[in-house]
Amino acid sequence: MTYRGTQQESRKRYLATCDAEEASKYDAWVNAMTSADHDACVADLNRCIAFFDGMTVLDAGSGTGALCLALVRVSGLRITALEPCATMSKLLDSKPDLKCVSTVRGFCDHADDQSHFDAGSFDMIASRQLANCLFDPLAAFRNWHFWLRPGGTVVVLDGLFDRHDWSGRWDGLVDTLPLAACRTTATVPYLLEQIGFRIDFVGLMDHTNALPSTRTQRFMVAATKPNG
Template structure:
């Protein structure tokens, strides 16, 4: 069982890793050669699953704010949180250029500090695999959604054969054994393992959709350093 002290230590290591990665990560997200196609494909992927704008949307583990900014540009009222100071610094730069930017703030995706029934939708991308206590998180997310509210998450099966591959020194140092033991979805062999957790948390109408358009872009332009081309999936559910 994860203790509060263990959870805090795990999260501190995750925060450090993603702050170190933030500039490189954001640069890849904003790669000019594919940015226009990326924006279109990701906007379509989320628009197909979200309520009509304007809706109150919470983007958790927002990172450098890529999805949050897209959703705000689509007309949604977006609140976006992360615990990585470096990622939030990158996100703030993008928000500064927007007329109606997301509201970025420091916040824990496992236990978001908002009132019950505050949002019409909760989104995240590439969070589930590196999320400590996913069952606790999902229960909290369900409470934050209004009746009929939608959960929209995107992820892939990144480490189906374990996390000991040839990764960067920072990854091996900070994603150490205690961290890996806490990330119960990091080594999921199929995306159904994520969908099953969402259904078990009480979400209804859980659906898994492969994002073929994103896969084609990754094949065309390549993926981030130290990553492999992986078919991503959108998983949706209703509160």
């Protein structure tokens, strides 16, 4: 037992909190996203990612498909969505634009989660607003390193959230999740380096942040799994 409880307890709390009502509320926000939102996300990704035809991509912590809806705008990608919450996955699967996306149920921040995929399964692993929810970021980044092929890229998209951003059902989690209210772009790349990634880019998502729909500034970290 630690001061913040166990990871098993944290997962049970997350799944209980993310019921049908909460998933529907989250999905309403995703459905309100416009073409401008998705195009801005792709434009930000293009600053540090060289997409190619047949590229295998994992959307880690996919939710109801916010990042997937941007990724499908890039032709030729083979996308897999990893999401632990059944209500979220069901809403993702229901979207006509995401019929080409394969979904896998599960978390990613424990050593046991490594069995979801074989070593070297993906050319890119991306996450959008997942890092702030990870109970064990180092375990997640270690799994991502295993799942990536040598030379593959991890891209973390997240927000410069503060304590007040965790409210309602999520109130209290801010003191149990290490990156929940991380008001700096320095922590994620630092942790990725501890796992063996080479940092390629750290900065704000200028295209996304320029949109009127963006309330919290977003940042992006891209890193490569070295060859050999």
